Amino acid sequence: MALFGRRTAEAPRLAPELDDVALGRVLRALAGAPGAGPQDILVAQAERLLREANGDWDRRGHRVTVLAGAAPSLARRWRLKHPRSADALVLHAWADVLTARLTGRLDDAAATRDTCRRAAEAAPADPTPWVALLAALCVEGRTSAELTPVWKEIAARDPWNREAYLTIFVHLSPDGQGSQAARREFLDDVVTVMPPQMPAACLPLTAAVDQYHRELAGSGLSALVAARYWEQPQNTRLLDRTTAQWPRAGHLRHAARVADLNLLAYALAKAGRTAEARLAFDATENLVCPWPWQVDGDPVERYVHWRGRCG
Numbered sequence: 001m002a003l004f005g006r007r008t009a010e011a012p013r014l015a016p017e018l019d020d021v022a023l024g025r026v027l028r029a030l031a032g033a034p035g036a037g038p039q040d041i042l043v044a045q046a047e048r049l050l051r052e053a054n055g056d057w058d059r060r061g062h063r064v065t066v067l068a069g070a071a072p073s074l075a076r077r078w079r080l081k082h083p084r085s086a087d088a089l090v091l092h093a094w095a096d097v098l099t100a101r102l103t104g105r106l107d108d109a110a111a112t113r114d115t116c117r118r119a120a121e122a123a124p125a126d127p128t129p130w131v132a133l134l135a136a137l138c139v140e141g142r143t144s145a146e147l148t149p150v151w152k153e154i155a156a157r158d159p160w161n162r163e164a165y166l167t168i169f170v171h172l173s174p175d176g177q178g179s180q181a182a183r184r185e186f187l188d189d190v191v192t193v194m195p196p197q198m199p200a201a202c203l204p205l206t207a208a209v210d211q212y213h214r215e216l217a218g219s220g221l222s223a224l225v226a227a228r229y230w231e232q233p234q235n236t237r238l239l240d241r242t243t244a245q246w247p248r249a250g251h252l253r254h255a256a257r258v259a260d261l262n263l264l265a266y267a268l269a270k271a272g273r274t275a276e277a278r279l280a281f282d283a284t285e286n287l288v289c290p291w292p293w294q295v296d297g298d299p300v301e302r303y304v305h306w307r308g309r310c311g
Contacts (some may be wrong), residue, residue, distance in 0.1 A: 010026075012303050015287040016066045018258040021290040022049055023063050030071045042071075043078050050087045054126075057158045058199045061128045062255035065163065068094035079115075086122035093119055093132040100139045112136050127157035133162045138171040145197050147171075162199035162256055165190065169203060174209070183207065196245070199254035205242055205263055208235055212270070228269030239267060243276045247283040262289040262303075277310040 017023040026045050026240035033113035046067055067076055072095035077083070080090040096112040106112050115138055119129035130153040137147055147168075154164045172178035172186050187207050194200060215226035229235060245251050246264050261284045267276035 010286055010306070011263055012286040012288050012300055014290065015258070016070060017204060018256060018289075019053055020059070020062065020255065026067070027070055028066075030074065034057060039077060040076070042074060043081075046071075046074070046078070046091070047087055048192075048264055050091075053173060057127050058162065059255045061127070061131060061161065061163055064094050064128050067091060069098045084122060086126065086205070089115055089119035089122055090126070090129050092134065093129060093136075095133050097135045097139065100241070100311070104139075106136060106139055110134075111134065111215070113256055120234060125157060127154045127164075130154045130157070131161055131167070134164055135167050138167055138176065143177075150267070160194065160198035160200045162202065162254065163201040164202055166206065166311055169206065196197070198253065199256065200251075202256075202260045202263060204238055205260075205267060208238055209263060209267055209273040212267075212294055213282055213292070222281065230267070230273075235271075239273065239276075242270065243273075243280070247279045258284055258287045259289045262287075263292060265303075265310075266292050269310055277306070281307045281310060 015024070017027055026049050029045055030042060049067075050060060051061055053063055068091050075088070075091040075095040078088040082088045093112060093115040096108075096115065097105060098114075100106040103116055113133060116133035117130070117134060121127070121145075130150055134147060134154065135149045137150065138186045149170070150180070151164070154161055158164075168186065169183065170176050172182045174180060187203060190203055191199070194203075212226065212229050215222050215229055218226070230239065247260060252260060261280055265277055265280035265284060268274075268280055271277075288298045288300050288303045293302040296302045
């Protein structure tokens with residue numbers, strides 16, 4: 001049963017809100033608003049949604065990033081109308097960051113950093129502005145010395161913030177400012193101390209799937225390794241451990257749990273572990289996340305294809 005009581009009879013579909021029904025309602029209202037739409041009503045809905053998540057920093061962060069991605073123009077207009085609102089400021093900051101992740105650069109890096117800091121001042125307990133600042137600095141390619149103070153601010157508020165860990169993981173990758181060795185060292189350090197069922201628990205499997213894609217994209221020996229990738233002992237153990245826990249009802253409770261279950265279903269399907277993959281697919285409730293399915297094509301089509309192969 002879904003955390004928020006979602007029915008599972010729907011056809012597979014992309015769901016940015018995942019299983020957050022309240023967030024889904026606001027997204028549909030935003031999508032259905034003609035033109036600029038009834039801005040005051042939309043802002044009130046978004047404001048109420050974020051206020052309801054206050055104190056649950058994991059869910060608030062999820063709602064902020066999804067809303068910022070779905071309605072960046074609303075975020076900016078809201079901030080112009082209410083320049084001191086913590087919600088408006090953090091939503092605007094994340095809208096800037098998400099746009100920059102697509103384009104590879106911040107339009108006005110200093111202004112974005114300032115918005116992050118204003119949001120942090122307006123809501124001192126909230127880690128979300130600091131995570132936005134961390135992401136902005138990573139887009140800029142800043143050094144570890146510059147990231148460390150921001151990381152400490154996040155850790156003081158939300159030690160296992162999922163978005164923060166994924167942001168640093170990408171930053172330390174060969175595609176970012178790091179290397180395979182730096183990424184492995186970071187991952188080893190995290191796994192050693194992370195308690196179970198934390199929102200950042202996806203990190204080891206995320207790393208494994210990312211490396212699988214790197215092997216697939218290679219040639220020669222790399223391509224041969226990719227063909228047997230999920231049979232390697234460390235990857236088999238990872239799948240064994242994760243499969244034994246994640247699909248169990250009530251085990252994962254964080255806001256992005258459905259994204260993690262999509263990741264597990266993908267890895268198990270690629271590993272040919274069809275019976276276990278079927279359980280992971282069932283746990284996703286037909287809610288599809290773009291990554292990692294989009295690596296092979298249209299994410300919904302790929303999800304349906306592999307779910308069909310797993311019975």
